[in-house]
Amino acid sequence: MSLSRCPSAPLYTADPTTPIPETLAYSLTLPAALASPALARATTEKALKTHGLPDLLDPALQAVSELTAVAAQFTESPNFYLSLRYRAGALRLITYDSHPRHTQPHLATACDARRHAALRLLTRVCRACDGDCGFGESREPGGGTRTWATLPREGAAAYGRLC
Known part of the structure; x- marks a missing residue:
């Protein structure tokens, strides 16, 4: 009987490139819990x-x-x-939650109004930065809702002066 050795794992060198704005690309799966917004803020910072x-x-x-408080809710x-x-x-910034689009029109309207109300502050932040935000049906395989915010860097500098 002959024994074989497992092949050595290939050596991968760490990428020496210093992180720059254009390489910022992170994805997180977070629990639907009260602690998730704090964890998301710490990670984002x-x-x-x-x-x-x-x-x-x-x-x-x-x-x-x-975004994360509403997604968790x-x-x-x-x-x-x-x-x-x-x-x-x-x-x-994009969150995906599993809440489906309602098929009954009155229920869909009420649910959208509830989500709009929950995102009132986000809307103001985005406007102050000349950005955009919104929500809609997710195109992901599991369905649900996609909620997003876009914050232009130039507009964010103005936001910092407003605070």
């Missing part, structure tokens, strides 16, 4: 500082708080998803 985007901190942390599953991306001079 570290990511923005690491990628040289401290000027986005104030509006980004407020936006992440609002509305999701019907034990968790939800958060995406952080920096592209074309703007920070793009």
Whole structure:
């Protein structure tokens, strides 16, 4: 009987590239829990500082708080998803929760009004940054709701002066 050795694992060298704004791309799955907005804020703060985007901190942390609090409240599953991306001079924040679009029109209208009310502060933050936010049906395989905020870097600098 011959014994064989497992092949050695290939050596992968760490990428020596310093993180820059354009390489900011993170995705998190968070529990639908009261602690998730704080965890999302801490992660966002570290990511923005690491990628040289401290000027986005104030509006980004407020936006992440609002997005994750609403996703945790509305999701019907034990968790939800958060995406952080920096592209074309703007920070793009997206949450996906499992709350489906209602088929009954009156229920859909009431649910949309409830979600709009919960996102009132997010709307103000985005407007102050010349950004955008909203929600709609998720195109992801599991369905649910996609909620987003876009914060242009130039507008975020103005937001910091307003605070």
